[in-house]
Amino acid sequence: MKIVIIDYGAGNIQSIKFAIQRLGYHAVLTYNAEEIKKADKVIFPGVGEASSAMKKLKATGLDKLIPQLQQPVLGICLGMQLMCKFSEEGNTEGLGIFHDNVVKFNHNVKVPQIGWNQISNLKSDLFTGVKENEYMYLVHSYYAPICEETIATSFYGLEYSTALKKDNFYGVQFHPEKSxxxxxxxLKNFLKAEVKS
Incomplete structure (x- = not known):
């Protein structure tokens, strides 16, 4: 199985690569379009600021490529947010895979949310063998509201989406590689995922 982690200068790629190695798989870091297209599984990571990350994607043409991918794709943290339609962070147009708009946590909570939080309302094969209210590690100031593509939620001042799914695309706000x-x-469930028509 060929696993590609999209390398566009997004910060958390090495920790994801090591997590995949611990599961007994090998992942390739690349931004080469042909390599990404040939992969069986694609991981789209992200740590950083939305508008500058989107500029990097546009500079390499990845903004056009990612929404067209047919194999299972997993967006992590900022990766998931960039897969949404729009982010308030830097007023950034996203990839439009998910219909959600990403918004900033309001002033009633400390921003960023850093640390462990529970995930609930688990609705996908991605969570096979994972208990309701399991703790995951998160670092973020912006969130995706609940929508029809929500497959897991968390609570931080309000209930929001911690995971999204549409067709072959998955997104998680938390960091599975640190959880x-x-x-x-x-991660293992994602690597075993098959695209269901």
């Missing part, structure tokens, strides 16, 4: 055994289980 202990439950995070590893989610």
């Amino acid at each position: 202990s055994k439950a995070g590893e289980k989610i």
Whole structure:
């Protein structure tokens, strides 16, 4: 199985690569379009600021490529947010895979949210073997509201989407590569995922 982690200068790629190695797989870091197209599984990571990350994607043509991918794709953290329609962070037009608009947490909570939080309302094969209210590690100031593509939620001042799914595209706000055994289980489920028509 060929696993590609899209390398566009997004910060958390090495920790994802090591997490995949711990599961017994090998992942390739690349921004080469042909390599990405040939992959069986694609991971779209992200740590950083939305508008500058989107500029990097546009500079390499990845903004056009990613929404056209047919194999399972997993967006992590900022990766998931960039897969949405729009982000308030830097007033950024996203990839439009998910219909959600990403918004900033309001002043009633400390921003960014850093640390462990529970995920609930789990609705996808991505969470096979993961318990309701399992803890995941998060670092973020912006969130995706609940929508029809929501497959998991968390609560931080309000309930929001911690995971989204549409067709072959998955997105998680949390960092599975930093979320202990439950995070590893989610990564493993993704690597076993098949696209269902």
